[in-house]
Amino acid sequence: MGLFGSSSTPAPATSSPEQQELKANIIKQLQAEAAMANARQLIGKVNEHCFDHCVPAPGATMTPGESSCLSSCMEKYISLWNVASKAYLNRATLERKNNGIDTIAMNSLATGGPAPQSL
Amino acid sequence: MDQTLDISKLSDADRKELTQFLQNESQKSAIQQNVHHIADTCWKKCITSKITSGRLDKTEEACASNCVDRWMDTNLAVLKHLETLQRQ
Numbered sequence: 001m002g003l004f005g006s007s008s009t010p011a012p013a014t015s016s017p018e019q020q021e022l023k024a025n026i027i028k029q030l031q032a033e034a035a036m037a038n039a040r041q042l043i044g045k046v047n048e049h050c051f052d053h054c055v056p057a058p059g060a061t062m063t064p065g066e067s068s069c070l071s072s073c074m075e076k077y078i079s080l081w082n083v084a085s086k087a088y089l090n091r092a093t094l095e096r097k098n099n100g101i102d103t104i105a106m107n108s109l110a111t112g113g114p115a116p117q118s119l
Numbered sequence: 120m121d122q123t124l125d126i127s128k129l130s131d132a133d134r135k136e137l138t139q140f141l142q143n144e145s146q147k148s149a150i151q152q153n154v155h156h157i158a159d160t161c162w163k164k165c166i167t168s169k170i171t172s173g174r175l176d177k178t179e180e181a182c183a184s185n186c187v188d189r190w191m192d193t194n195l196a197v198l199k200h201l202e203t204l205q206r207q
Contacts, residue, residue: 014130015130016130022128022133026137027140030144038151042155045158045162049163049166053166071173072172072173073173074173075174076170076174076179077158077162079174080161080179080183081154084157084183084186085158087183087184088157091191092191104146105149106194106195107153108153109198110156111155111157113149113155114145114152116145116148117145118142
């Protein structure tokens with residue numbers, strides 16, 4: 001049985017235009033929510049690390065030095081994220097190919113992230 | 120949930136396609152979550168000097184890349200050792 005259960009009446013093999021549209025909308029909605037969740041994570045981390053790094057002693061106002069540090073820091077964090085993402089995918093692909101290990105599920109044990117679901 | 124997104128109105132083929140889509144999204148989300156965690160860790164290890172530029176310098180980039188690989192080595196080593204502990 002799939003995630004959404006099985007319908008009691010067998011549905012026709014081809015979908016109506018309304019069904020096509022509904023499916024497209026569901027996919028769009030899910031993609032938007034996933035993108036939002038990912039962005040929220042990134043913003044949280046950037047805020048945490050760049051505040052730590054650029055505002056060691058919070059004053060009454062933000063100094064120009066702190067502001068420019070924050071801009072650089074944001075860009076640097078995103079660059080590092082992209083390097084890490086690339087390196088991670090390379091390694092995960094390699095482990096799967098050479099050793100048959102699903103590192104993504106294993107890593108989730110250490111990162112506290114959601115393990116990939118098979119539905 | 121949104122009234123217009125009523126899954127029960129879908130055909131079986133559409134449901135199958137959606138299930139596949141969700142499986143892919145779930146994998147993508149797990150990867151992103153892991154990368155968020157690793158980037159957080161590797162930022163602490165690799166970005167130690169004053170930030171003057173928005174780009175990673177050569178040392179930082181190499182450090183980040185190595186950091187990911189060693190993190191992965193560590194994770195695999197921990198799980199492997201855990202397995203031997205369980206067998207004792």
